[in-house]
Amino acid sequence: MPERGYYGQFGGSFIPEILVATFDELIQAFEEAKADPGFWKAYETLMGSYSCRPTPLSYAENLTEHFGGARIYIKREDLNHTGAHKANNVMGQGLLVKRMGKSRVIAETGAGQHGVATATMAAKFGFDCTIYMGEVDVQRQRPNVFWMERLGATVVPVTEGTRILKDAINEAFRDWVTNMDDTHYALGTACGPHPFPEMVTWFQSIIGQEARGQVLKETGRLPTRVYACVGGGSNAMGVFSGFLDDDVELVGVEAGGRGLDTGAHAARLASRDASLGVAQGYKTYFLQDDDGQMRETHSVAAGLDYVGVSPILSHLKESGRVRFAAATDQEVVDALSLTIRKEGLIPALESAHGFVQAFKEAPELSRDDVILINQSGRGDKDIFTVADAFDDPNWRQFIRDKAEEYDAR
Amino acid sequence: MLAETLRARRQEREILLMTHIVMGYPSFDASLRVVEAMVEAGVEIMELQIPFSEPIADGPVILHANQGSLQAGSTVERCLTFGEEVARRFDIPFLLMSYYNILFKYGVEAFAQRMAEAGLAGAIVPDLPPEEAGDYLAAMAAHDLATVFIFSPNTSDERMARIAAVAQGLVYCVARKGVTGADTAFSDELDAYLARCRTATDLPLALGFGVKDRADVDFLRGRVDLAVIGTQTIRVMEEQGVDAIKPFIEGLRS
Numbered sequence: 001m002p003e004r005g006y007y008g009q010f011g012g013s014f015i016p017e018i019l020v021a022t023f024d025e026l027i028q029a030f031e032e033a034k035a036d037p038g039f040w041k042a043y044e045t046l047m048g049s050y051s052c053r054p055t056p057l058s059y060a061e062n063l064t065e066h067f068g069g070a071r072i073y074i075k076r077e078d079l080n081h082t083g084a085h086k087a088n089n090v091m092g093q094g095l096l097v098k099r100m101g102k103s104r105v106i107a108e109t110g111a112g113q114h115g116v117a118t119a120t121m122a123a124k125f126g127f128d129c130t131i132y133m134g135e136v137d138v139q140r141q142r143p144n145v146f147w148m149e150r151l152g153a154t155v156v157p158v159t160e161g162t163r164i165l166k167d168a169i170n171e172a173f174r175d176w177v178t179n180m181d182d183t184h185y186a187l188g189t190a191c192g193p194h195p196f197p198e199m200v201t202w203f204q205s206i207i208g209q210e211a212r213g214q215v216l217k218e219t220g221r222l223p224t225r226v227y228a229c230v231g232g233g234s235n236a237m238g239v240f241s242g243f244l245d246d247d248v249e250l251v252g253v254e255a256g257g258r259g260l261d262t263g264a265h266a267a268r269l270a271s272r273d274a275s276l277g278v279a280q281g282y283k284t285y286f287l288q289d290d291d292g293q294m295r296e297t298h299s300v301a302a303g304l305d306y307v308g309v310s311p312i313l314s315h316l317k318e319s320g321r322v323r324f325a326a327a328t329d330q331e332v333v334d335a336l337s338l339t340i341r342k343e344g345l346i347p348a349l350e351s352a353h354g355f356v357q358a359f360k361e362a363p364e365l366s367r368d369d370v371i372l373i374n375q376s377g378r379g380d381k382d383i384f385t386v387a388d389a390f391d392d393p394n395w396r397q398f399i400r401d402k403a404e405e406y407d408a409r
Numbered sequence: 410m411l412a413e414t415l416r417a418r419r420q421e422r423e424i425l426l427m428t429h430i431v432m433g434y435p436s437f438d439a440s441l442r443v444v445e446a447m448v449e450a451g452v453e454i455m456e457l458q459i460p461f462s463e464p465i466a467d468g469p470v471i472l473h474a475n476q477g478s479l480q481a482g483s484t485v486e487r488c489l490t491f492g493e494e495v496a497r498r499f500d501i502p503f504l505l506m507s508y509y510n511i512l513f514k515y516g517v518e519a520f521a522q523r524m525a526e527a528g529l530a531g532a533i534v535p536d537l538p539p540e541e542a543g544d545y546l547a548a549m550a551a552h553d554l555a556t557v558f559i560f561s562p563n564t565s566d567e568r569m570a571r572i573a574a575v576a577q578g579l580v581y582c583v584a585r586k587g588v589t590g591a592d593t594a595f596s597d598e599l600d601a602y603l604a605r606c607r608t609a610t611d612l613p614l615a616l617g618f619g620v621k622d623r624a625d626v627d628f629l630r631g632r633v634d635l636a637v638i639g640t641q642t643i644r645v646m647e648e649q650g651v652d653a654i655k656p657f658i659e660g661l662r663s
């Protein structure tokens with residue numbers, strides 16, 4: 001019987017019978033790719049020529065001065081092609097799709113970053129592409145919808161359930177159970193049934209491999225702490241992978257939304273609101289009620305607005321290897337603002353969650369300490385949300401003028 | 410036990426009917442009237458679905474019924490009480506159908522015990538493959554409850570044998586790829602698949618996904634033991650009301 005992918009009590013593969021053969025095929029393709037050193041080489045070559053790997057490590061000198069504690073370094077996943085770490089996973093899965101001989105890819109997306117990355121990969125490799133996106137997220141991440149469509153993807157707004165990321169995942173599964181013969185589901189995070197948590201982590205581990213070497217080279221030591229935001233957990237697992245065997249503290253930062261005590265958040269591991277459950281094909285902590293119905297979540301960052309979390313991270317939380325914290329919407333906007341002004345960097349709202357916790361802790365540490373923040377993506381896509389958060393009058397005027405211009409046509 | 414009951418009924422009829430409802434959709438009152446209509450129309454066994462917020466194997470119609478039931482305030486406890494009520498009142502076997510999280514959160518052993526006390530015959534859990542079903546199999550066996558598992562057209566012979574080894578009561582054969590509710594083209598192409606199912610188990614075989622009218626049921630006569638009518642009765646109820654259900658079911662076999 002094939003390996004089912006458990007991490008302690010978390011993970012597994014809770015899939016309808018109709019998908020079992022498809023998963024067996026995927027597991028086999030993944031195992032073969034892992035065993036073939038040529039595959040990883042081809043992956044690195046592709047990411048070096050088509051994306052921007054290795055992505056740089058930036059020393060945030062002004063932020064370091066500002067907080068007067070640890071030296072702050074930032075791993076620049078925002079400089080990937082398409083603007084986020086999502087490209088790492090997607091390009092890797094694209095190479096697997098070619099090996100499996102399939103001709104169509106589907107994906108869910110929250111922030112739209114994974115959707116754009118998948119549509120880009122499909123355009124490059126010549127695959128048909130359908131992206132499922134919750135109606136709420138279509139509204140708040142319009143620029144990404146625009147680009148997905150330009151890239152040739154069909155974007156399906158999901159009107160079921162809570163109309164966000166988890167509902168998009170359900171719809172992608174419904175497509176897959178119908179079209180698995182020619183279609184691969186490129187799941188965008190380290191969640192879902194085996195082998196996705198392991199496979200997505202494997203592709204994203206390129207972040208941690210690079211970062212470890214870069215920090216060592218730059219500072220002559222390992223970081224004291226590493227911070228990453230946690231939606232499904234793929235960028236966090238990616239960067240943490242480089243440091244799991246080191247004496248380095250790993251900190252995952254979830255969406256605190258309007259505050260952990262309001263219930264309007266997406267903190268599965270940093271709050272007490274989540275409990276063990278089985279949904280979307282895997283066992284982990286879910287934000288659910290006593291009956292096992294999934295609850296509504298909230299975050300200013302669409303990519304973190306999710307009920308479940310990587311089973312690998314649940315395991316690392318239980319074993320004490322990774323510490324979890326939450327950042328509220330307001331803290332995130334403040335940290336974003338500060339980072340833009342001090343460093344000229346524009347992290348995605350998702351990524352800014354990691355910055356919040358790093359900023360809280362940097363002053364407690366000394367100048368000998370080094371902390372590393374994973375900037376998982378760039379914030380351009382968030383221009384509408386951020387402009388609203390800053391309540392920017394000029395932006396509002398611009399939108400009004402633009403609307404008038406359209407109306408006049 | 411369930412298998413024997415169904416085999417006995419099969420002696421009397423060439424094809425048995427298994428129907429499905431989502432409990433609490435649109436209300437528990439309506440659900441009760443639908444069960445009543447179905448039993449009066451002669452269905453031999455029913456599936457009672459406990460709604461779940463993430464029903465990934467279900468198509469739009471059953472998905473909406475799940476959401477509608479939850480929005481109307483359904484709870485797992487209320488569904489179990491309903492199951493108990495109909496199991497006491499009507500003389501046919503009832504199966505619970507739901508996704509694994511519902512059982513898992515309740516506690517699998519407690520859930521099985523409660524099912525047994527309620528007089529229910531067994532369960533179908535479409536996102537629980539045998540590989541993950543250790544606790545469930547133990548709990549269901551301890552309470553003499555049937556564990557219905559699923560075959561699909563792309564299930565290998567070897568895997569069918571493995572599933573058959575833990576299946577009880579009947580085996581649910583999915584007619585095709587896809588989710589519930591979409592059309593199925595019933596043709597001889599199914600025969601090779603159904604022959605494989607027949608070889609894998611001597612339990613009664615039920616075929617579901619896309620069975621919607623008398624022609625489909627006629628096609629299944631002699632091919633399987635039970636035809637499963639799921640989505641179509643929800644459509645009939647939504648379009649024509651609860652009173653249309655009895656004539657609809659009667660018309661499937663008359």
Ligand SMILES: Cc1ncc(COP(=O)(O)O)c(C=O)c1O
Pocket residue numbers: 084085086110111112113114188189190229230231232233234235236302303304348350351376377378
């Ligand atoms: C920029 C960015 N960071 C983080 C995430 C969260 O996902 P994950 O936890 O898998 O890294 C997303 C998801 O859309 C994202 O777009």
